[in-house]
Amino acid sequence: MPDQFNDKQIVAQYAADLVENGMTVGLGTGSTANYFIEALAKRKQQGLEVTTVSSSIVSMVKAQSLDLNVISIEQLQSLDLYVDGADEVTDELYLLKGRGSDLVREKLLATASKQMIVMVDKTKLVDRIGEKFAIPIEVMPFSWQLAKQNIELLGGSGELRANASGDGLAVTSHGSLVLDMQFDVDTDITALDKQLSSVPGVVEHGIFIGLASTVLIAEQGKVEVRSNK
Numbered sequence: 111m112p113d114q115f116n117d118k119q120i121v122a123q124y125a126a127d128l129v130e131n132g133m134t135v136g137l138g139t140g141s142t143a144n145y146f147i148e149a150l151a152k153r154k155q156q157g158l159e160v161t162t163v164s165s166s167i168v169s170m171v172k173a174q175s176l177d178l179n180v181i182s183i184e185q186l187q188s189l190d191l192y193v194d195g196a197d198e199v200t201d202e203l204y205l206l207k208g209r210g211s212d213l214v215r216e217k218l219l220a221t222a223s224k225q226m227i228v229m230v231d232k233t234k235l236v237d238r239i240g241e242k243f244a245i246p247i248e249v250m251p252f253s254w255q256l257a258k259q260n261i262e263l264l265g266g267s268g269e270l271r272a273n274a275s276g277d278g279l280a281v282t283s284h285g286s287l288v289l290d291m292q293f294d295v296d297t298d299i300t301a302l303d304k305q306l307s308s309v310p311g312v313v314e315h316g317i318f319i320g321l322a323s324t325v326l327i328a329e330q331g332k333v334e335v336r337s338n339k
């Protein structure tokens with residue numbers, strides 16, 4: 111039987127209702143973030159004053175097509191709120207992101223914002239980061255082999271991500287390649303977060319620790335709110 115509720119859309123509407131007049135809001139990337147952009151654009155039509163900044167070219171184009179005011183990251187003075195989806199969320203509100211290809215901007219906005227709201231459905235909840243997905247690691251194209259060797263020394267194994275059609279490599283919006291790397295179940299994820307950031311040639315990676323202020327979890331049409339203490 112088809113699912114009666116579109117939980118991604120429901121959680122996105124819930125998040126859009128939390129946006130206050132005059133805010134500058136960071137737009138995430140992905141299908142849930144797209145629903146959020148649509149809901150925010152509707153609120154703007156109803157009179158909400160909002161400025162947005164996008165975490166990807168795809169989100170920027172979508173927001174502009176719906177008549178939202180989008181400024182560039184270079185113009186950003188301060189960010190009230192960043193709203194995005196995630197691929198995995200733990201009890202500690204650690205996130206895994208990056209099935210899209212714009213980790214650098216996503217982490218920049220998550221770090222710059224006063225508050226980060228994450229929108230997920232129940233399927234994204236996990237016991238540990240890396241449970242369902244490999245960890246995406248953006249690497250400079252000329253450095254990927256050396257970076258991969260160093261990541262293997264940290265216990266990782268994996269490959270360069272293929273593009274959507276499978277006939278080449280995935281390239282991020284600013285020209286990085288992506289290594290999708292798996293680690294042992296008992297890997298200390300907070301240590302790995304720091305270790306990956308210090309591997310030469312790594313541009314960014316998909317572990318987001320201590321950045322989510324609130325996670326909205328939708329299940330069967332209902333939204334649960336979990337906040338970082």
Ligand code: 5RP
Nearest residue numbers: 140141142195207208209210
């Ligand atoms: C992109 C992301 C997305 O937020 C994540 O992949 C979730 O996507 P979706 O909302 O389509 O399930 O991290 O880099």
